[in-house]
Amino acid sequence: MSKITGCLLFGFMVVIFLSACAGTGYQPLNTANYPVFHKNFDVTIGWNVSGKDGATAVAGYVRNNRYHVMQDLELRIKLFDAFGAEKEQKSFMIIPSDLRLDEYANFSVLFGSSPQTGDKLKFIYRYRGVEDNDGAVSWMDSFEAPLK
Template identity: 30%
Template sequence: MVKLFFFLVLIMAVTSGCVSDRGVYREQLDSLPFHYSQFDLQMAWDITVTGSETFIAGVAKNVRYAEMDGVEIWVSALDTKGKTLARSVSFVIPRQLKEGEIAPFSVKLPVAAIPGTTLLFTYRYIAHEDAEDSLKWMQSFRTEVSAR
């Protein structure tokens, strides 16, 4: 009986931790300073420059498909002529993002993305409408780093 009690307490603790994390991600989707919204994905992120590195941390929400598998978010820093200065990727975890779910991502670039730097975001995934239909999708957008 005692083992069952501890097992139930453990299950409740693990489950409540997941629920609170999802709530934090939902808040971040609204509160982070930079946003992107398209038919399939919503993103929000913040940018921190430390020395000669740039950290981009945010959240991504599946707003279209029953499931997205293998979500990757690539970020490139571009110079004024559009040449790539640095590029990095975040493999979103969990690997399967169900419709309405939000997951964190983070990217570290080995350059300082000062105001005026262009960031090229490219995301890709495999979308599943149902058990039979799937497609590979990739989308890109540019944003300029602004002073805050």
């Protein structure tokens, strides 16, 4: 094999390898997959609910709408029955711990009971918001939504 043919073959293999890597890389979050959402001045939280095998799964995303960086974002989700009694509570620490402005992070929790008519979710979130070099502001907020 000549030196030119070897170089061409090597170059061809590199192009094929790199194009394969590009095809399986990072996939941006498609918020259209989460038709239920709550938008506030600081965050948008979108989610789906599914029930299977006596459990309720809540999976979704959190988007930073306000701060240069949100640090240590924690999401707590409570499940209530139709009469307002708390059935379960789950917490989820958002990774990465520094969520930059306009970035998204996924979350998922699994409750040990199946979804019932009239059930409600209460989302409680807290974080430290950082704007430039002005230090951090601790913030906490919540909202409720029907389970289905």
